[in-house]
Amino acid sequence: MNKQEMFDKFIEFMGNFAQFRAVVALRDGFIMTTPFTIGGSLFLLIANLPVPGYAEFMASLFGNDWTAPLNAVAGATFSVLALIVVMSITNRFVSNEGCDASMASLLALATFLIVMPSEIMTESSEVVGGIIPKSWAGSNGVITAIIVAFFVSYVFCYCEKNHLTIKMPDSVPSGVARAFEALIPGVILFTAASVVFGLCHYLGATTLPELLFKVIQTPLQSLSDTIGGGIVIVGLQSILFWAGVHGPNVVGGVVSPLLLANSLDNQAILDAGGQLLNNPAAHIITAQINDVFVKSGGCGLTLGLIIASLIVARSKQMSSLMRMATVPGLFNINEPIIFGLPIVFNPYLLVPFIIVPVVALLITYFAIAIGFMAPLSAVQVPWTTPPVIAGFLLSGWQGAVVQIINLAVATIIYLPFVKAQDKSLLAEEQEEATAETDSTAV
Known part of the structure; x- marks a missing residue:
């Protein structure tokens, strides 16, 4: 069995795995928890807004116990x-x-x-x-x-x-x-x-x-919560999505309970009066790391792909598609690129589509490990929250900076591959224009 056949078998297995009754129920069941986790996060966010002096200001207005009603929502x-x-x-x-x-x-x-x-x-x-x-x-x-x-x-x-x-x-x-x-x-x-x-x-x-x-x-x-485990999670998401299988759904159905539990364990440390920054007991890889810092613009951190395309694209197909995909991409919707460019089974974009999320994971991981950014608590933001804003809401200016760095690195990695893709599309457009001119002349 050659490498292509092995890859095809793997993709076929993962496609079948995604259709198992238990996997479908697990995925859809956790989707049903979204109103509770996002709703609870909004109240936690209000109670723990990462703005200097915010807690003191609120305490001066409502008393030292001003977070009690907000924490009651988190408790429920x-x-x-x-x-x-x-x-x-x-x-x-x-x-x-x-x-x-x-x-x-x-x-x-x-x-x-x-x-x-x-x-x-x-x-x-x-x-x-x-x-x-x-x-x-x-x-x-x-x-x-x-x-x-x-x-x-x-x-x-x-x-x-x-x-x-x-x-x-x-x-x-x-x-x-x-x-x-x-x-x-x-x-x-x-x-x-x-x-x-x-x-x-x-x-x-x-x-x-x-x-x-x-x-x-x-x-x-x-x-x-290890680097190896995180790389497997984010890499597998991209590989499957590139092959036409919804990687985040398949992988998320298995690992979402664990990553969410990591976030809740971190929240328990805060609730007990501890701190997460430089705390070896705190988990680094949480649900928000995957959803916010690794998937800015969507799986594959495709907002970097959009930025790279807007910089270098000259073909009409890529230029027009990326302009159309910019606004959805800012809100982490990347289906227009996944299926419109497409990324699915696109040999030009296979490598960066896998590498970029892994690099973003490593950057975020080490930003937390060295103490630049604190591990994340149970606070979550809606998945459509634009990058940088999402990072700030989760971890203050440090979170925003890490997201900006991830986007910049993603753009740099995508650039040469976008150039190759754009060159191919431009050549096709020129051939079509030449053929159309010849047929008109005849």
Whole structure:
């Protein structure tokens, strides 16, 4: 098997992987969390706006406890993210299967709550029970939420499709009938969750979220927070997108929970009164690094491609396309370039489309590692926020500077490849003009 055949096989596998029911549900489920993460981020941003003297000014107006209402919003979004995730993934999976997504989502929530810790120990060693601890309802419980969501989805859909339900007469109102139809899968799910809770409690003095966090989530988060892990993430996104597969969706469906958990862990450090700058316990590679600093203008940091094209392009096709793509590119929409230039299967742009995001990742990583910019907290910005503005909102002027450097480097890397692409297009246009002139003369 030659290199081309191996590459084709790889792309075919990733294309099929992207269509797996679980992957689709995972991707769509996390998309459903966007209103909660972005909404919570806006309130966190107001509470932590990176402007010198801002906190003191607000405290003078509203008192020292002025952030409490804003942090309450964060507590009801980020701190219960696992609860949102278990319901959203179940909803998308069961809905795609044509089953009752609403009832399945509620069963998933209850199942997740069964396996969660139900007590905490205070600083005075007092055990408080009968609670839902936010420490496990948030980022620490995300992996458990994903597993529970898939388990509930499979069991619920199997029961519904195989009629393992209590069928009520047609005269019974539909709401009541749906409730009884969910009774058998509910009992199965609750029994399984109870058994899991008992095994963890009596054999290991732990719970499922605590066990999975220690065995799975912590190692995966650590791997995602390395330079090697980051390069694999951003490089694979570009390779797949160049090959016509939506790389950010495929890769994001797998790594987004980990990168988001990294952000939430950083936020926990701030909430505990610590700082992120030069803190070895803080995660460097977070969701915002990938979404904001590595993908300015879209996957491949194509805003650099647009700037390079506006500087050197002479062909009508590239010049007109880039002028049209400039405004969408400023808002991180690059489909006009991906499919219009195109970048997909374009040999001229394969190398920079992969290299540029990797270089941007390295620049951002080392900017944080050397202490120029602080690691990022849970604050997020809408994905359409223009570059430089997004960097400033996330990390002050340092974030804006890093984004400017990334854009400048991206433009420089893209320049020679854009020249080669433009030269080819210009030659084609000249040939077409010559042929048209000859045909007119005849």
